Amino acid sequence: MEDYIFNTTNEIIDLNEINDIVKLTFKKLKVVNPLINIVIVDNKRIKEINKLYRNIDKITDVISFAFEEEDKLKYNDIRFLGEIYISYEKCVSQADEYNHSVKRELCYLVVHGLLHLLGYDHMNEEDKKIMRAKEEEILNEYDIKR
Numbered sequence: 001m002e003d004y005i006f007n008t009t010n011e012i013i014d015l016n017e018i019n020d021i022v023k024l025t026f027k028k029l030k031v032v033n034p035l036i037n038i039v040i041v042d043n044k045r046i047k048e049i050n051k052l053y054r055n056i057d058k059i060t061d062v063i064s065f066a067f068e069e070e071d072k073l074k075y076n077d078i079r080f081l082g083e084i085y086i087s088y089e090k091c092v093s094q095a096d097e098y099n100h101s102v103k104r105e106l107c108y109l110v111v112h113g114l115l116h117l118l119g120y121d122h123m124n125e126e127d128k129k130i131m132r133a134k135e136e137e138i139l140n141e142y143d144i145k146r
Contacts, residue, residue: 007040009088013106021107024142025114036117037083038110046087061090062109064116084113107144111135 005015005022018038026034041049043059051057053065067082086109095105115131122128139145 004036005038005040007088008045009040009042011040011088013040013088014103017103018106018110021110021138021142021144022114025111025138028138028141029118031079031081031118033078034081035078036081036114038113039083039085040088041085043087043089046085046090049085059087059090061094062086062113064113066117066119081117084110084117086110086113104139104144107139107142108135111138 005018007013007015022036022038025031046061046063047057047059049063050060053063063085065083065085067080086106088106091105091109092102095102098105112131112135115134120127120131120134122131
């Protein structure tokens with residue numbers, strides 16, 4: 001497994017924690033030889049990305065860009081899945097809003113982004129229910145509780 005995690009903020013973030021939840025998620029979902037980038041950004045940057053790529057002029061918590069479509073992006077059996085951008089500022093505010101730890105919220109956002117890269121979505125209630133159940137299953141296995 002290859003993953004590259006970049007913290008572009010001035011915050012001290014445990015990147016090993018992120019790496020561990022990524023590994024667990026891929027293992028649980030039996031994803032073989034994935035390659036991803038995770039970029040931790042501030043609210044200003046995620047708003048710029050959201051505006052540029054989604055034409056939504058507001059701050060969001062996580063944005064995923066899936067690169068792979070039907071295994072087309074492979075090299076030496078490595079699957080290029082895509083990139084995930086997470087606003088650390090939004091993560092912290094949501095942790096406070098939902099009354100749980102920043103660690104829990106960050107792990108949730110990572111798993112949420114990974115599931116999007118793997119084709120999960122929440123555009124309708126049935127898909128949302130499936131995705132939320134998978135998120136909780138993975139977080140519970142990593143012992144991240146609400």
